Amino acid sequence: MKIGPEMRRVAVLAAMLAVATAAKAGNPPQAAANTCVDCHTSFDGELKVTGEQFSQDVHAQKGLSCASCHGGDPTANDMDQAMSKAKGFKGRIERAQVPALCGGCHSDAAFMRQYNPSLRTDQLAQYRTSQHGKKLAAGDSNVAVCTDCHGVHNLRPASDPRSKVYALNIANTCSQCHSDAQRMKPYGIPTNQFASYSSSVHHDAMAVRGDLSAPTCTTCHGNHGAAPPGVATVENVCSTCHVFQAQLFDTSPHKAAFASAGMPGCVTCHSNHRIEHPSDKLLASGSQGLCTNCHSDGDAGVKAATQMRESIAALDSKVQQANELLDKAADAGVEVSQSKLQLTEAQDAVTKARVTVHTFQADKVDVDLKAGSAVAEKTLAAARQALHESKFRRAGLGVSLLTVALVLLGLKLFIGDMEGKQK
C-alpha cells in the first residue's frame, strides 16, 4: 500500500498521541521525582506507601513530596543519600510533633495564600485550646493529633466524600477512639456517645435523609478546638439552630431554675447525644413523661404540663378527625378541597404550640391553640355536612329503587295476566 500524504498525516498524529499517552500513563501529573515511593511501595505494614495511594493525597496533588514533611532528598536513588540527616531527613515524625509540623505550613497565612486563600490558618491555635491539645502539651501522646482524623499519605480535603472528615464520616472518625473502652479508660470518659448519637434524630437527618447541614460531633464540640460545650453554655450551642425554642425557654421559669441547679438547658430534657424525636408524651407524668423527674406529682408544674399536653392532644385529635372525615367525603365524591386548605391552619397551630411548650406556661400555649381550634371546629362541621350529602344520595337511591320495584311488580303481574290468557 502506497503511503500517500493523507496516511502520513494520520501516522504522525497517531505517533504524537501514543507519546502523549505514554507520558501521561506513568507518573501522577504534578509530582516531581519521588524515589521514596519507589522503595516504600514494596514494604509492608507501617512503612508501606504506594504511589497510587500518595497520588490521591491533596498535598501531593499540590506539588509537595515526601521530603516536604520528612525531609531528605527525594531525587536521590541511593537510600543513604535519600535519607541522609545532612539533607534534613527527620525519619518517622513523633506523634507529639505532628501538630507543630502541620502547623508549620497551615498556620502560615502568607504561605497558605499561595494555595488556597480561603483556608483558615488558626487550626493549630484552636487545637492548643482543645482537650486533645492540652493533654498533648502535658505529655500524653495517646490523644488525637492531626493525622488521626485527617489521615496521612492519602489525605483528602474535607469536601471529598471519601475523606475521614467529610460531614457524613466525622462521627465514625471520632468514634474510633471515643467508642474504644480500653482506650478511654484512663480518662474516665463514657464511650456510648456514638451509639447514642446513631439512634438520634440528628444522625437520622444526616445519614438517612442526606441533610449535610445536620449536626455531627464537631458541630457542637468544635473540630480543632474540640471540647465539650459545658453545662452552663450548651443551650447556646443548641440555639444556633433551634432559635425559637431557646428564645421561649429563656422566658420560662426553667431558665433560672436550671441555672441555679447547675442543670444544662435543652440537654436536661432532650439529652445531648441520644436526641430522639420529641413527642407530646414527654410532658407531665406517665411512662415517658420527664417532668416528674424533678417535679412532684400534682404540683403546679406538673399541672401546667398536663394541661398543655391535653390541650395539644385535643386539637391534634380534632384535626385528625376532620382530616379523616374530609377524606371519606372526598372518596365518596364530595368537593372538599377548600375545607382541606382551611384545615392546614389548624394543623399549623398544633405545630406552633409544640414549640411554645418551651415557655412551660399553659396560657401561652393556649393562645396558639385557640385560633386553630376555631378552624378545626368549622372544618369538622363542614366535613360532617359533606358526609351528609351521601345521605341525600341514599335517599335518591331509595326513590329509584322504589320505582324499580314497582316496575318489577308491574311486569310480574302483566306477564301473569298475559300468560293466563294465553293458556
Added chain:
Amino acid sequence: MSTVARVHHWLDERLDLKDTLAPLEHKTVPMHRLSYWYFLGGITLFLFMIQVCTGILLLLYYRPSANEAYESVQYITTQVQFGWLVRSIHSWSANLMILTAFAHMFSVLFLRAYRKPRELTWVSGMALLGLALTFGFSGYLLPWNTLAFFATKVGTEVAAQVPLVGHWMLVFLRGGEDVTGATLGRFFGFHVAVLPGITTLILGIHLLLVQKFGISMPPSVERESIYRAEVSRPMKFFPNFFLRELMAWYIALAALGALAALSPWGLGLKADPFAPAPAGIKPEWYFLWMFQTLKLIPSKLAFLDGEVVGVLAFAGAGLVWMLLPFLEGRNPQTGRKLVLGLAVFAVAYMASMTVYGFVAK
C-alpha cells in the same frame, strides 16, 4: 287507528317489518329447570350498553393527558352534577360485566351449548370475552392514579415476556419504553375507539348467530324431555321471555345504582412515575388468578424462564379454550368428559387462585 298502529303501518309499508320481524315472532326459548342460566348473556349485553352510555357521558368531561386525567376524573366526581353516579356506575358495571361474561361462558360450557352447529358462536363469544378483558385493562389506567399506573406497568411487563415479539408488544402497548402520558393517550384511543369498533362488529356476529341457531337445550334436559314432555316447554321470546329479560335487566340496573350510591368507586392518589411502587400491588380481581399463578411459578424451570413459561401457558390455554368445541370432535363420549373435566378444573383453579391472590400479601 291509534298513533302507535299508524306509525307501525307507515314503517311496515317501507321496511316490510312483518317479514323482517317474523322470525322474531316465532323465536322460542326452551323453558326448563336450567333456563335461568339463559339470562346471563342478555345481562352481559345490557351491562355493555350501560358501559357505552356511561362511557359517552364520561367522555364529555374526561381529559386524556397525564397532566389532566386525574383532575378531570376528580372534577367529574366532585363538581359535575351526579358525576359521582355516572363514574361509579361505569366502574361497577365494568366489573359486573366481566363477571357475567365469565359466568355466561361457563354456563354455556356446562350446558354444552357450544356443540355443533354453534361452534362459531362460541368462538365469537371467546373473542368478546377477550375484548371485555382488554376493555377492563385499558379503562383501568384512564384515571391515572397510583394503583392504575403500577398495575399497567406490571401488566405490560408481563406482555413483554412473550418470546420474540414480547418487547415489540411492550413498546406498542406503552407507546414507548415506559408507562407515560403516551401510554395514557394510546389506552384511551383503544378504549373509546378501537375496542368499541371491533366489539360492535363481533357482537353483531355473535347475536346474529344466536338468532340463527336459536337457544340450545342442554343434552340432559333434551334426553329427559323425550320421556316427560313437561320437563321443557318452549316459550315465545317475544313478548314472554323478553318481558322476563326486562325484569332481569331492571334488577341489574337497580343493583348497579345501589352499588354506586352505597359503595362509590374511590379515586386514590394521582400517579407519580418517580415514586416507588406501593407494596403489595395487585391487578384487578379478574386478572388476579393469572397474576397469582405467575408469582407462584419458580423463576427458572429447567433452562426456561419461569415467567415466559407462565405467559405462554396462558396463551396456550386461551387458544385451547377457544377451540374447545372442536375437541369433542370424533369421539363425543370422551370428548364431552374431557371438556367437562377441563371446565370444572378451570372454574376451580380460577376461583381458588383469585381467593389466594386476595389474601396473599
Added chain:
Amino acid sequence: MPVKDAMLTLVPDFEQAEPFRPSRRRFVRALLGGSLVASAASFLYPVLRYVVPPPATDMGGDTVLAAKTDELKPNSAKIFKFGSKPGLLVRTAEGEYRAVSAVCTHLSCTVQYKPDVHQVWCACHNGLYGLDGRNVSGPPPRPLEAYDVHLQGDQVVVSRKREA
C-alpha cells in the same frame, strides 16, 4: 291507551281470552306504565343534570388563577388556593412574579414571605427558602416545589411545571 295499543299491534292474539276483570287489567297496565315512566325519569334526571356543565369549569388540576395583576404591590405576597393545598405568590421588588408551594417541607406549616430579607420564611421552626424554593437554612430538608407563573391579560396564572 298506549300500552294496550302497543301490545295489540305487536301481539295480535292478545285479547283472546280475558279471565280477569277489566279493572284489574287497567290497574296492572297503569301500574306498569306508570312505574316504567317513573323509573325512566329517575334514570334520566341524573343524566340530564350531568350534561349541563357545572359553573366551575376550572378543573383545578395544574393551572389556577392566583391573582389579578393590580392586586399585589412589589415586594409583597399572597397565599392562594392550589387544589387543596396553599401556594405562595410573590411579587418581587423588581415587579416580577414567583410562585412556590406554601407547604413547608419540614412539618407542613404554611410559609410566608419576608419582605425585609426577600426570602420565604416558615414561622414554625424558622426555616428559610429562596424565591426559587431552594431551602436555604433551618430544618427544611427539601426545597419548596416551584411553579410557573404566566400573565394572561390582567390575570396572574400559576401552573405546575409541565412534565415531559
